[in-house]
Amino acid sequence: MLNGEKKIARPLRWGMVGGGRLGQVGYKHRIGALRDNTAFQLVAGAFDIDPARGKDFGVNIGVAEERCYPDYKTMFAEEAKREDGLEVVSIATPNGTHYEICKAALHAGLHVICEKPLFFTTDEVREIKALAEEKGKIIGVTYGFSGNQMMLQMRAMVEKGEIGDVRVVDLQYTHGFNANDDGDKINAAQKWRIDPKVAGPSYVLGDLSTHTYYMSQLIMPQMKIKKLLCDRQSFISTRAPLEDNAYVLMHYENGAVGRLWTSSIDAGCMDGHRIRIVGSKASLEWWDSKPNELKYEIQGQPIQTLIRSMPYLDDSCNADERLGALHVEGLSEAWANIYLKFAIAIDAKNRGDEETLQNLVYPNIDAGLEGVRWVENCVRSADKGADWVDFE
Ligand code: NAI
Structure with a gap:
């Protein structure tokens, strides 16, 4: 169980690019990084594409005025001159900026925590991975939901054979917030999401x-996925060529099959994020809208609901517990969990502690690479007219 006590010798000096006043995801980063004030300390930022707004915002959240920078290049250059300069930076800007900012951060000697999807192509990720290795730096990727400890419970149960052999993987992440064409009323965060550039x-x-x-x-x-087929649509035609709905079918190397539905036009849907794993003996099901619960359904027996924090859960799951039973945890704790692991990874990298790095389960550069690879393969299949393609 976590209680905020330090896991590393001292908090890391942390900064942000993006995630300013109007940014959707910035506060989630700060909630995650600053939950344990023993892990990160926010000391600098280039928070906004609008320098004045970024400075005003930074000062309002407690960053020294002289360390609220007009842009990331100035921030990296100025912080490098300080003895107490930045050690790690999070990138919470639109997708198309991640690659350049990440590269600049590594060249400035910083560890990086970056938003997903990491970059546009797997070639870019491989290049940045090599650069990070050369510089001895960590790249973490903020798959925030993945910090929910029930993921580790599911991992342990699958590994121990408690559901038997995995046969079917059923995934869904849908919402309905873009069911309509917003025309001129489209907000900035939505506008860039449908611009391929x-x-x-x-x-x-x-x-x-x-x-x-x-x-x-x-x-x-x-x-491991062997083949997949992706069918994608733009129900609002102005979004083409980018899809607002897609189905993916998967064949795994071990003979299992899977499907994933993702959509922003699932009208009325308020809880469309779900994972169901079907094994030969039993199934597991988790919903983002009920993050404290895990359904364990053994064929022929009453359905069980496993509840977060209970002693019957795996040690790996309860190690990330924060509030204890009877109290609800959610996305904030999930972000805090992954940020704490980023801090532990960075500290281990700095100390050359490869054993800790090998054993730490967190979304690293390989997880970022895999996400970009997933998108690349889905798009390749969809562009062939929804044909099966080998997962390259
Ligand atoms: P947004 O458009 O709401 O906010 C972007 C922020 O970055 C704004 O504050 C903007 O002023 C700032 N910005 C843009 N370019 C900049 C630059 N060159 N330098 C400094 N600041 C700059 O975007 P949103 O929705 O917050 O998404 C940002 C990233 O986070 C995207 O990659 C997105 O995919 C990802 N995201 C991840 C989520 C998660 O759960 N991990 C949730 C939402 C978004």
Whole structure:
């Protein structure tokens, strides 16, 4: 169980690019990083594409005025001159900026925590992975939901054979917030998401399904996709060529099959994020809208609901427990869990502690690579007219 006591010698000096006043995801980063004030300390930021607004915002959240920078290049250059300069930076800007900012951060000697989808192409990820290795730096990827400890419970149960052999993987991440064409009323965060120059080669596949795909890989690291078929649509035609709905069918190397539905036009849907793993003996099912519960359904027996924090759960799951039974945890705790692991990974990297790094389960550069690879393969299949393709 976690209680905020330090896991590393001292908090890391942390900064942000993006995630400013109007940014959707920025506060989630701060909730995650600053939950344990023993892990990160927010000391600098280039929070906004609008420098004045970024400075005003930074000062309002307690960052020293002189360390609220007009842009990331100035921040990296100025912080490098300080003895107490930045050690790690989070990138919470639109997709199309991640690659350049990440590269600049590594060249500035910083560890990086970056939003998903990491970059546009797997070639870019491989290049940045090599650069990070050369510089001795960590790259973490904020698959925030994956910090929910029930993922580790599912992972342990699958590994111990408690559901038997995995046969079916059923994934869904849908919502209905873009069911209508917003025309001129479209907000900035939505506008860039349907612009291929900023969003990349996909909309909902990258924006939503990369989370759920990573979570499935976290639960079942042994399950490798062999082939997939993706069918994608733009129900609001102005979004083309980017999709607002997609279905993916998967064949795994071990003979299991899977499907994933991702959509932003699932009208009225308020709880469309779900993972169901069907084994030969039993099934597991988790819903993002009920993050404290895990359904365990053994064929022929009454359905069980496993509840977060209870002693019958696996040690790996309860190690990430924060509030204890009877109290509800959610997305904030999930983000705090992954940020704490980023801090532990960075500290281990700094100390050359490869053993800790090998044993730490967290979304690292390989998880980011896998997400971009997933999108690349889905788009390749969809562009062939929804044909089966080998998972390259
Ligand atoms: P947004 O458009 O709401 O916010 C972007 C922020 O970045 C704004 O504050 C903007 O001023 C700032 N910005 C843009 N370019 C900048 C630059 N060059 N330098 C400094 N600041 C800059 O976007 P949103 O929705 O917050 O998404 C940002 C990233 O986070 C995307 O990659 C998205 O896919 C990801 N995301 C991840 C989520 C998760 O659960 N992990 C949830 C939502 C978004």
